[in-house]
Amino acid sequence: MTTISPLRASDRSEWGELWEQYLTFYESELDPAVTEDVFARLVAGDGYLEDLFVAPDVRGGGVGSALIAQVRTAATDAGAHKVYWLTQSGNATARRLYDSLATDTGFVHYQMEL
Ligand SMILES: CC(C)(COP(=O)(O)OP(=O)(O)OC[C@H]1O[C@@H](n2cnc3c(N)ncnc32)[C@H](O)[C@@H]1OP(=O)(O)O)[C@@H](O)C(=O)NCCC(=O)NCCS
Structure with missing residues (x-):
């Protein structure tokens, strides 16, 4: 069963693993500060959907x-x-x-x- 819940600060580690796979998918590299900024904006809950990535x-x-x-x-x-x-x-x-x-x-x- 799929359960969807809002992203929380405590999800940082699991989210980071998916984010790294996402960057690999797009053959992209980012400054770690950008990654931290993206996570902070996502946790704030007032941003728009950044992208869609499902674990393979x-x-x-x-x-x-x-x-x-x-x-x-x-x-x-x-x-x-x-x-x-x-x-x-x-x-x-x-x-x-x-x-x-x-x-x-x-x-x-x-x-x-x-
Ligand atoms: C695109 C992506 C997000 C789709 O995620 P997903 O979880 O596989 O999507 P879904 O399972 O909802 O749907 C995909 C397929 O599974 C099928 N499906 C849905 N429920 C299903 C079920 N219970 N059992 C089997 N198949 C199912 C869908 O009908 C669809 O089939 P189709 O491709 O034959 O039409 C995922 O492939 C991904 O992360 N890709 C890499 C990153 C990417 O490309 N992101 C999008 C950028 S815009």
Whole structure:
């Protein structure tokens, strides 16, 4: 059974293991101070969903869709009218899940580094 609960300061160690796997997935490296800042913002509970990452050994069991459902409930309860997110166009696994739950708006995201 999947239980979803708010992130707490005491989850730092387990969260850190998932975060390291997430950075590896995106072939990314971050200054440890950035990681601490992200965790502090997530624990504060007033930020937006940073990203979705499910431990590889439990994928395909409905955790990803349960997390999205929880975000939907929290956003509805907060009076929001819409939940939206970005993904990489080539992330077929994630997009299969998203296509089953939400609408692909067709927008493509561009940015400039400053
Ligand atoms: C994308 C990701 C978050 C999905 O998480 P997940 O927990 O595997 O998602 P779900 O289990 O809810 O859904 C995925 C698949 O499992 C299926 N599934 C759902 N419940 C199931 C169950 N009880 N038993 C078997 N399969 C199930 C879903 O139908 C879906 O199947 P499909 O791919 O054939 O359509 C996960 O693959 C991941 O962390 N990937 C790496 C990081 C990443 O890409 N993140 C997204 C960035 S935008």
